[in-house]
């Protein structure tokens with residue numbers, strides 16, 4: 001059985017262009033069979049792109065599990081002075097992101113496998129529609145790998161559907177010492193803002 005998180009999808013390529021307007025910005029990107037959300041923008045991703053607070057304007061931004069790249073492309077368009085790291089294990093997804101970035105004239109995206117991101121890079125913003133279907137243990141190890149690389153003043157925003165365990169994920173993150181704030185919920189898709197407990201009072205946006 002094939003999954004969107006396969007490293008090398010065996011299903012035949014079937015590229016389809018998707019047009020989106022997110023956060024007031026219209027652009028097109030190409031999707032493919034064997035990559036998450038073929039032929040459309042995922043509803044949860046759309047909520048993240050429309051409703052998350054603005055990303056950092058400079059520095060390094062991370063999209064964990066970029067798929068065809070809608071999050072990375074939007075980040076790169078909104079923060080042209082920042083470098084966006086589009087990370088995925090699916091090689092077809094990484095090729096799509098590179099092609100989509102080229103087509104949109106974006107030179108500030110690096111599409112890479114997790115192990116190819118230099119270990120000394122820290123992130124000012126992390127946005128992700130994370131791979132829930134890999135299973136809880138794997139999801140936790142993905143978040144354990146990347147969240148500690150968030151700068152103290154940075155924030156991560158994750159979109160997770162309540163039917164896919166957003167509440168238990170939020171509770172797990174809090175047990176790990178992260179500040180978690182629910183930014184909103186639409187049709188079960190919940191936006192979780194995650195920040196470091198080392199974050200200073202001036203950078204705090206909790207109530």
Ligand SMILES: C[S@@+](CC[C@H](N)C(=O)[O-])C[C@H]1O[C@@H](n2cnc3c(N)ncnc32)[C@H](O)[C@@H]1O
Nearest residue numbers: 004005036045065066067088089090129130131
């Ligand atoms: C829910 S999809 C989101 C795709 C895209 N960001 C979007 O919003 O359309 C999650 C992505 O995570 C990727 N993924 C799975 N395991 C991963 C891992 N260990 N590290 C990084 N990405 C992974 C999958 O291949 C998939 O593309």
